[in-house]
Amino acid sequence: EIVMTQSPATLSVSPGERATLSCRASQSISINLAWYQQKPGQAPRLLIYGASTRATGIPARFSGSGSGTEFTLTISSLQSEDFAVYYCQQYNNWLPLFGPGTKVDVK
Amino acid sequence: DVQLVESGGDLVQPGRSLRLSCAASGFSFDDHAMHWVRQAPGKGLEWVATISWNSGNKGYVDSVKGRFTISRDNAKNTLYLQMNTLRAEDTALYHCARDINGAKPWAFDLWGQGTMVTVSS
Numbered sequence: 001e002i003v004m005t006q007s008p009a010t011l012s013v014s015p016g017e018r019a020t021l022s023c024r025a026s027q028s029i030s031i032n033l034a035w036y037q038q039k040p041g042q043a044p045r046l047l048i049y050g051a052s053t054r055a056t057g058i059p060a061r062f063s064g065s066g067s068g069t070e071f072t073l074t075i076s077s078l079q080s081e082d083f084a085v086y087y088c089q090q091y092n093n094w095l096p097l098f099g100p101g102t103k104v105d106v107k
Numbered sequence: 108d109v110q111l112v113e114s115g116g117d118l119v120q121p122g123r124s125l126r127l128s129c130a131a132s133g134f135s136f137d138d139h140a141m142h143w144v145r146q147a148p149g150k151g152l153e154w155v156a157t158i159s160w161n162s163g164n165k166g167y168v169d170s171v172k173g174r175f176t177i178s179r180d181n182a183k184n185t186l187y188l189q190m191n192t193l194r195a196e197d198t199a200l201y202h203c204a205r206d207i208n209g210a211k212p213w214a215f216d217l218w219g220q221g222t223m224v225t226v227s228s
Binding site: 032034036038042043044045046049050055056085087089091093094095096097098099100101 | 142144151152153154157164166168202207211212213214215216218219220221
């Protein structure tokens with residue numbers, strides 16, 4: 001079973017600053033990785049799939065990179081609406097498991 | 108509107124059964140694999156089950172294998188989750204989600220708001 005880890009658990013950032021979130025897979029998953037954003041009381045929203053492809057309607061300040069076991073989600077200039085929990089998810093096999101999440105909060 | 112609406116959540120005793128439904132609208136339901144994802148109160152997302160577009164392939168997280176069954180009715184644009192022998196640790200908000208892909212799990216690009224299942228005596 002592929003295990004997904006995310007770091008840090010919490011990231012404190014000021015509005016306008018850059019945020020860099022990491023996701024690691026316990027074995028290679030090629031580029032079969034997605035990122036989701038979840039705000040309190042809301043359903044998750046797909047941001048990135050294929051490690052770097054933005055989903056429909058996602059602003060360009062969100063970008064994804066990486067392959068194999070190491071992945072990064074970058075938010076270039078944090079807006080107030082970006083403070084949320086971010087999850088990575090691998091879909092390299094029939095166990096599309098999520099990482100534990102990174103909470104991005106206001107510094 | 109393109110949407111997924113879950114229903115069927117309830118307060119049930121341990122060992123009992125429950126069936127969740129997810130009504131899809133605004134898109135071609137039978138073009139997509141579908142999933143159930145749950146979130147225990149204050150916790151992260153946990154994938155539960157997946158079904159391919161034609162019900163030919165299904166997958167489950169180990170903790171629900173043998174107890175939960177995912178199914179779909181493409182004529183009714185509806186996804187189901189039959190949950191048997193419920194345990195306290197199944198307590199969660201259950202979301203249905205649409206996959207970008209039709210045949211196998213990929214990325215989940217449309218989510219419902221969820222239906223709450225509480226297992227307690």
